[in-house]
Amino acid sequence: MTIVSALIALGILALIFGLILGYAAIKFKVESDPLVDQIDEILPQTQCGQCGYPGCRPYAEAIANGDDINKCPPGGEATIKDLASLMGVEAKALDAAHGEEDVKKVAFIREDECIGCTKCIQACPVDAILGAAKQMHTVIEDECTGCDLCVDPCPVDCIDMIPVSETTSTWRWQLASIPVKQVS
Amino acid sequence: MYSDYESIISRLNEGRLWDFPGGVHPPELKELSNQDPIANIEIPDKLYVTTKQHIGVQGSLSVEVGDLVLKGEPLTKSTNPFSVPVHAPTSGRVTAISPHVSAHPSGLPELTVQITADHKDKWCPLNPILDYQQKPKAKIVEAICNAGIAGMGGAGFPTHIKASPKKNIEFLIINGVECEPYITSDDRLMRDHAWQIRQGIDVLVHLLSPKIVIVAIEDNKPEAIEAMQVACQENAKYLVCSVPTKYPAGGEKQLIQILTNREVPAQGLPVDVGVLMHNVGTCFAIADAVFSGKPLVQRVVTLTGAAFRKPGNVWALIGTPISHLLDIGRYKAKLQRQRKLIMGGPMMGFDTLSDDVPVVKITNCILAPDASEVAAIGSEQPCIRCSACADACPASLLPQQLFWHSKAKELDKAQEYNLFDCIECGACAYVCPSEIPLVHYYRVAKSEIRTQQQEKDQADKARERFEARKERLAREQKAREEKHAKAAEARRQAMEEKGNGAKDKIAAALARAKAKKQQAESANAVEPAEQIASTQDTKKDKVAMAIARAKAKREAAKKTEPKETITDSPAEKAEVADSAEQIKKQKVAAAVAKAKAKREAAKKTEPKETPTDSPAEKAEVADSAEQVKKQKVAAAVAKAKAKRLAAKKAEEDKSK
Numbered sequence: 088m089t090i091v092s093a094l095i096a097l098g099i100l101a102l103i104f105g106l107i108l109g110y111a112a113i114k115f116k117v118e119s120d121p122l123v124d125q126i127d128e129i130l131p132q133t134q135c136g137q138c139g140y141p142g143c144r145p146y147a148e149a150i151a152n153g154d155d156i157n158k159c160p161p162g163g164e165a166t167i168k169d170l171a172s173l174m175g176v177e178a179k180a181l182d183a184a185h186g187e188e189d190v191k192k193v194a195f196i197r198e199d200e201c202i203g204c205t206k207c208i209q210a211c212p213v214d215a216i217l218g219a220a221k222q223m224h225t226v227i228e229d230e231c232t233g234c235d236l237c238v239d240p241c242p243v244d245c246i247d248m249i250p251v252s253e254t255t256s257t258w259r260w261q262l263a264s265i266p267v268k269q270v271s
Numbered sequence: 272m273y274s275d276y277e278s279i280i281s282r283l284n285e286g287r288l289w290d291f292p293g294g295v296h297p298p299e300l301k302e303l304s305n306q307d308p309i310a311n312i313e314i315p316d317k318l319y320v321t322t323k324q325h326i327g328v329q330g331s332l333s334v335e336v337g338d339l340v341l342k343g344e345p346l347t348k349s350t351n352p353f354s355v356p357v358h359a360p361t362s363g364r365v366t367a368i369s370p371h372v373s374a375h376p377s378g379l380p381e382l383t384v385q386i387t388a389d390h391k392d393k394w395c396p397l398n399p400i401l402d403y404q405q406k407p408k409a410k411i412v413e414a415i416c417n418a419g420i421a422g423m424g425g426a427g428f429p430t431h432i433k434a435s436p437k438k439n440i441e442f443l444i445i446n447g448v449e450c451e452p453y454i455t456s457d458d459r460l461m462r463d464h465a466w467q468i469r470q471g472i473d474v475l476v477h478l479l480s481p482k483i484v485i486v487a488i489e490d491n492k493p494e495a496i497e498a499m500q501v502a503c504q505e506n507a508k509y510l511v512c513s514v515p516t517k518y519p520a521g522g523e524k525q526l527i528q529i530l531t532n533r534e535v536p537a538q539g540l541p542v543d544v545g546v547l548m549h550n551v552g553t554c555f556a557i558a559d560a561v562f563s564g565k566p567l568v569q570r571v572v573t574l575t576g577a578a579f580r581k582p583g584n585v586w587a588l589i590g591t592p593i594s595h596l597l598d599i600g601r602y603k604a605k606l607q608r609q610r611k612l613i614m615g616g617p618m619m620g621f622d623t624l625s626d627d628v629p630v631v632k633i634t635n636c637i638l639a640p641d642a643s644e645v646a647a648i649g650s651e652q653p654c655i656r657c658s659a660c661a662d663a664c665p666a667s668l669l670p671q672q673l674f675w676h677s678k679a680k681e682l683d684k685a686q687e688y689n690l691f692d693c694i695e696c697g698a699c700a701y702v703c704p705s706e707i708p709l710v711h712y713y714r715v716a717k718s719e720i721r722t723q724q725q726e727k728d729q730a731d732k733a734r735e736r737f738e739a740r741k742e743r744l745a746r747e748q749k750a751r752e753e754k755h756a757k758a759a760e761a762r763r764q765a766m767e768e769k770g771n772g773a774k775d776k777i778a779a780a781l782a783r784a785k786a787k788k789q790q791a792e793s794a795n796a797v798e799p800a801e802q803i804a805s806t807q808d809t810k811k812d813k814v815a816m817a818i819a820r821a822k823a824k825r826e827a828a829k830k831t832e833p834k835e836t837i838t839d840s841p842a843e844k845a846e847v848a849d850s851a852e853q854i855k856k857q858k859v860a861a862a863v864a865k866a867k868a869k870r871e872a873a874k875k876t877e878p879k880e881t882p883t884d885s886p887a888e889k890a891e892v893a894d895s896a897e898q899v900k901k902q903k904v905a906a907a908v909a910k911a912k913a914k915r916l917a918a919k920k921a922e923e924d925k926s927k
Contacts, residue, residue: 132730134737142737213736232733257725258377259718260711 122151129169133161134212135234137186142212150174160186161233192233192248194226200245207237207246273544274532276441276482283485283510289532291525293665294517295698297452297618299491304575304582305455308463311586312599314361314392318590319371319629320346320384325421326428327353334384338365341395343566345417346384355419355429358566359395360588363388374614374631378624386590397564408435408478411561418560419567419632424521424550425615427633430557433547434478441545442531443481445472445554447488447495448514448521451616454636456571457551459584461488461495464555465502471554472509474561479547485530486511486551489520518618519696523548525665537692552635572630574600578607578639587630594626596637606641613638618697652705660699660709666692670699674709677716682723685716693717781816788819 126147133143138158140146150156156170157179164181171178181188196207196216203221208214215231218224226237238246251257282288323329330349334340340359347356366387370380403411416431424446445468449457461468472484486503488496490513503509514520514529524535526548533544541548552570559565572587580601587596593612604610613620614628616636660670669688676685693713700709 127734130730131726132733132737134733142741143734144738212740213733214740215736230732230736232729253377253379255373255375255377255379255381257722258375258379259722260376260714 123147125173126150126170129162129166129173130159131162131166131232133232133234135161135232135236136212137161139185155179155182157182158185160188163188191251192235193228193231193251194233194235194237195247195249196224196226197245197247198223198225200243202243204242206240206242210236210240212236276545279442279531280483283512283530286513288512288514288529290515291520291528291665292667293663293698294519294525295663295701296516297518297701299516300452300575301455301458301491303453303577304573304584305458305462307583309459309571309584309586310599312596314388314390314588315591315595316388317366317592318360318363318386318388318588319592319627320357320360320386320590321371321373321629321631322347322357322382322384324357324427324589324631324633325355326426327351327355329382330354330356332368332382332384334359334365334368336365336368339363340365340386341393343395343397343568345419345566352432353429355416355421355431356566357384357589358419358568359384359386360568360590361386361388362391362393371629372625372627374623374628374634376621378628383629394565399564400561403474403561404477411474411478414564415557415560417566418556420553420556420560421567421632422550423552423556423570423632423635424523425619425633425635427631430549430553433549434475434557436479436542436547438542439545440479440481440542440547441483442547443472443475443479443484444526444530444546444548445484445486445551446521446523446526446548447486447492447499447551448526449492450489450516450518450521451618451636452518453575453638454573454616455575456573456584456635458492458495459573460555460571461492461551462498465495465498467558468499468551468554469502469509470562471556471558472503474557475549475554476508481547482508484509487514487526487530488512489514489516491516518698519665519694522665522694522696524694537689567632570630570632570634572596572634573636574639575636576613576639577641577644578603587634589630589632591630592627593623593630593637596630597626597639600637600639602639607639608642608645611640611645613640618701619695651707654705654707657704659702659704663698663702665696665698666694668693670709673716674707674712677712680716680719682716682720686720690716690720784816788823792823 123144124147127144130143130147136142137160138146138149140149146154146158150170156174156176157167159166160181167181168178194207194216201218201223203218203223205218205220205224207224208216208218212234213230213232215227216224216237217227233248233251235248238244238248322332328349328351330347330351332346333348334344334346339362340346341362342359344359345356346359346365349356363386365384367385369383369385371383371385372378373381373383375381398414400406400411400414412431412435415434416429420430422428422430422433447457447461449455472486476484484503484506486499486509488499488511490496496511496513500511503511512530514526519525520529523541527533527535527541527544527546531544531546533546535541535544535546556567556570560567567589569586569588571584573582573584574596575582580603582600585596585599593614597612602612612623612626614623614634614637615621617638617640620636620638654671654674656671658671660674661668664670666689668690672688673685673690673693676682676688677690690713693710695710695713697710700707700711703709
């Protein structure tokens with residue numbers, strides 16, 4: 088008799104806890120970011136297409152579907168490292184077939200040479216070039232991702248990629264400037 | 272624990288203050304430079320006015336190279352609220368506007384207006400506000416902004432923003448603590464110009480209406496305390512407080528903690544706890560701006576350190592290159608082991624990289640220590656986890672954890688340990704027995720994090736723009752397709768309309784033809800044409816007409832040439848199927864008919880062309896209007912051929 092009542096009591100308890108847990112699982116469900124969004128978050132968003140995909144998001148989708156993580160030259164080692172830790176795979180060296188890591192650059196249109204053909208405007212993935220047909224074009228420096236895509240379409244080769252110069256607001260303290268002596 | 276106003280006031284009146292955690296007591300070394308009043312110095316030949324000397328947005332230049340400027344004339348202007356102008360520090364000519372080494376640890380060149388002084392030092396017309404209490408507050412705030420005043424304690428935050436807060440202020444704290452070793456510029460300013468500082472405080476009180484004003488001065492400056500007490504004695508709302516000497520008591524958050532026991536929240540501002548703080552130098556500049564209309568063109572700079580033969584405080588024009596100040600202070604380079612000129616104090620200052628670095632609005636000290644004052648470049652030893660840094664930290668952080676994570680570039684972990692609450696006071700590095708330059712590690716980590724954040728912001732922006740563009744392209748594509756579809760639809764409609772018109776015409780023509788036929792039939796008493804109302808169905812009509820024609824022809828043929836019926840009708844029926852082939856068939860039919868007729872005629876040996884002609888002619892009459900032309904052509908051709916053939920046959924017959 089005691090065994091039966093104990094079993095009944097335990098059964099009721101189990102049922103109650105089960106209900107509480109089940110409710111909590113629904114009520115406090117944590118929506119995690121879908122993988123593609125997380126990968127897209129890591130990619131540098133230059134939209135340069137050097138990976139072979141038309142933009143960063145398509146590459147993120149490709150990675151989520153098992154493509155290599157080392158096809159992003161603008162992101163470089165840091166991006167590969169982040170992607171490796173996110174995807175749980177080994178970090179590889181940058182695939183040289185897709186280009187090499189370079190300093191950040193912005194496009195610059197030599198304005199007196201521009202003929203106003205709008206070809207670069209159509210090529211720009213982030214709409215960072217301003218202009219109209221037969222009007223001079225110019226690059227909005229703050230919006231330029233340095234993707235290089237406007238250089239090739241220019242029929243008069245008036246677009247230069249200029250490395251971004253350092254200013255006091257972008258300057259980083261360098262540890263090398265600290266007089267640190269190595270302990271022997 | 273948040274102390275309320277009354278309990279704070281009662282404790283302040285008792286002279287019992289609170290304390291902040293940590294802090295250090297480095298040698299003060301103030302007597303080196305605070306012995307003499309602030310000296311006026313001669314104007315340098317060239318001044319380098321950096322166009323942005325405050326935190327916020329840079330204004331746009333309002334002068335050009337070659338312009339003559341008077342002292343106090345604005346060089347930049349901006350409508351942005353987070354911007355203050357810079358002014359010509361003396362009269363002279365603008366000789367260059369170009370990047371020049373900046374008063375920044377990096378020494379990177381920044382846009383600078385170079386003015387060659389004419390040594391007349393002639394002021395531009397000034398507009399003092401003498402009756403400021405009668406003027407609207409906005410007017411005074413504007414005057415402060417136009418005078419280019421930015422927090423002179425070290426941060427360079429635009430003062431006019433801090434002079435027009437949105438929240439109620441309980442405590443206005445005037446910071447005269449000046450806790451860093453060596454520096455005495457505020458000390459000397461209070462001693463020499465206490466009265467004007469009080470005037471500046473009056474203006475701020477008018478703007479902010481705080482419940483009380485606390486002038487806080489460290490107890491190692493008794494003369495300054497006395498001077499300020501004398502200047503403030505008339506007003507009961509002004510309380511001069513002597514603060515125990517401890518570094519960094521002059522830090523904004525630390526001083527608020529000492530005076531009010533309130534802690535400024537991590538991401539917050541002093542105004543969140545009902546406090547606002549201004550530096551004594553800022554108060555002096557406000558008084559200058561309001562009562563004499565003078566913009567901020569000079570400030571007190573302490574020249575100190577044993578490498579200066581003649582240390583002291585000077586009124587330096589903004590833009591004065593430090594080489595000029597070195598001459599004034601009689602700097603002896605050979606007293607130093609290597610060139611070391613620190614802008615700011617020994618705890619928070621930075622090494623200047625060039626003698627051309629100009630004085631800016633936040634430059635309070637040039638420190639030139641001699642060999643005995645600076646320790647030999649220390650050798651960084653491993654951290655021994657002594658936790659002396661944690662004891663010294665005024666912000667209650669864990670410096671060794673921060674150091675560990677900063678060094679390992681574990682930036683997210685460093686942020687978890689509240690790296691950004693570090694005020695970079697250098698107390699931890701000061702006490703570190705292993706001589707680890709802790710603050711440097713924090714600065715590196717901070718700038719790294721800022722850069723990453725900036726890159727991330729930029730990436731987000733790029734993503735947004737990329738997606739917006741994609742959307743736009745899709746939209747445009749869709750719009751184009753829609754347009755094309757619409758155009759095609761319109762074309763089809765137009766065609767249909769045109770088609771209908773054609774049909775109508777056809778129908779009308781048919782009706783006409785029918786009427787004609789009926790007339791002809793009634794006249795000829797042939798079989799009546801089929802009863803077809805005017806209809807849009809061309810094919811049916813055609814068929815019907817063709818049948819009618821065929822019948823009419825047959826009738827006619829029967830009448831004239833009964834034999835022809837057989838041969839004629841199939842040809843005519845074929846016409847129904849295709850009007851293009853009609854002509855050919857007609858011709859054939861006509862030719863056949865003619866040939867037969869000829870044979871008949873030949874048999875009769877009486878060549879008579881009329882009967883052979885008649886079927887063609889008759890058919891023509893019966894034809895529908897749309898085929899009249901074709902029919903006629905065909906008939907004409909047939910006739911011509913028939914004639915030729917008949918002629919040939921006749922000739923041949925004859926020749927035979």
